[in-house]
Amino acid sequence: MSPPKADLLVLMAQRKAAEAQNAGQQNVLTVGAPRSASEECILLDQHIQYLDAKARQPQSAVTQNWIRQERSKTRDRQVALNC
Numbered sequence: 001m002s003p004p005k006a007d008l009l010v011l012m013a014q015r016k017a018a019e020a021q022n023a024g025q026q027n028v029l030t031v032g033a034p035r036s037a038s039e040e041c042i043l044l045d046q047h048i049q050y051l052d053a054k055a056r057q058p059q060s061a062v063t064q065n066w067i068r069q070e071r072s073k074t075r076d077r078q079v080a081l082n083c
Contacts, residue, residue, distance in 0.1 A: 008070075012047060041083035047074050 035043075051071045055064065 012043065012050075015050070016043075016046070037081050037083075041078065041081055044074050044078050044081075044083060048078075 048071060051067050051074070055067045055071075059067070
């Protein structure tokens, strides 16, 4: 079962903020804020990288299936935006 889309966006924003803080940068990302296609392309690419890393770890079959579906949805969005 996949998490609700809003939860996924919040988790992505939290992960990005944590990564920025660890790198010594101060980036603010507001969930739901309008963003350009290029910014969304960057976020989608980061999400694909996250899913790929997660898929390389030992996971249950259900989790691997969820990762595959999320990756497919993310790639579809990238194609729609011409990333």
